[in-house]
Amino acid sequence: MAEAERIIGTPDTPDAAGDGQELPDAEQEQAPERPRGRRRIAVLFAVALFAYLLDLVSKMIVVAKLEHHEPIEIIGDWLRFAAIRNAGAAFGFGEAFTVIFTVIAAAVIVVIARLARKLYSLPWAIALGLLLGGALGNLTDRIFRSPGVFEGAVVDFIAPKHFAVFNLADSAIVCGGILIVILSFRGLDPDGTVHKD
Numbered sequence: 001m002a003e004a005e006r007i008i009g010t011p012d013t014p015d016a017a018g019d020g021q022e023l024p025d026a027e028q029e030q031a032p033e034r035p036r037g038r039r040r041i042a043v044l045f046a047v048a049l050f051a052y053l054l055d056l057v058s059k060m061i062v063v064a065k066l067e068h069h070e071p072i073e074i075i076g077d078w079l080r081f082a083a084i085r086n087a088g089a090a091f092g093f094g095e096a097f098t099v100i101f102t103v104i105a106a107a108v109i110v111v112i113a114r115l116a117r118k119l120y121s122l123p124w125a126i127a128l129g130l131l132l133g134g135a136l137g138n139l140t141d142r143i144f145r146s147p148g149v150f151e152g153a154v155v156d157f158i159a160p161k162h163f164a165v166f167n168l169a170d171s172a173i174v175c176g177g178i179l180i181v182i183l184s185f186r187g188l189d190p191d192g193t194v195h196k197d
Contacts, residue, residue, distance in 0.1 A: 041116050043125040044132065051133025055169040056140065059155040066157060078161045085145075085153035086165070102142040102150045105135045120192035123183055128190075130176030137169030 062083045066072065071082035112132045119125055138154050145152035156165040187195045 040119045040122060040125040043122060044112075044116055044119060044129040047126050047129025048132035048136065051130055051168070051172040052136045052140075055133070055137035055167060055172070058157070058168050059137075059141070062155055062157045067155075071159065080159045081157050082159045082165060083155065083157050084165050086156045087151070087153045102139065105139040105142070108132075108135045109139070115190060118191050121183075121188060121190055123179065123188065124190040127176045127179035127183065130172040130179070134169040134172035134176065137167070137172070 062081070066081060067083040069083075071080040073080050109132060112128050112135075115128065119128070141154040142152045143149055145155070147153070154167065154169075156167045156170075158167060158171075159165045189195065
């Protein structure tokens with residue numbers, strides 16, 4: 001009887017042991033993906049927060065120390081810090097559409113937040129973080145600065161010679177956009193997959 005039970009139990013025993021070994025292996029294969037996704041999202045928001053705070057602090061200093069004062073020459077007349085209020089888009093374009101640009105910036109933030117759930121690529125996390133931080137920086141100006149809510153003028157202060165005056169939020173948006181173009185040309189998707197057309 002014991003021998004029969006041993007013979008009958010033999011096929012089940014390896015399966016049970018095998019199942020015990022296969023499930024952890026499957027879990028081990030899936031486990032790195034979830035934390036990795038969370039880490040990418042953390043990178044996105046860390047980059048966004050850094051870009052946003054850098055822009056916010058720089059604008060506070062400019063408003064307190066530079067506005068209504070003479071421009072400061074950084075590299076001769078090739079690069080100056082000169083405080084201006086810009087009601088338009090980045091680099092002073094489209095001053096008649098302040099409310100529209102405000103809505104667009106808010107929409108960009110919502111899209112990035114939704115895209116973050118499928119984010120598994122570190123370069124994309126950095127690029128989207130730059131876009132998010134820059135959009136938040138200029139959106140803060142449009143909401144809280146004069147002449148009114150959603151019509152506020154953005155503080156610009158970086159003034160290269162023969163070029164429009166801009167701020168650090170604009171720089172973050174442009175750098176993030178350039179990085180996204182490069183990643184797209186290389187076929188790298190936000191979810192970490194690579195495709196070749």
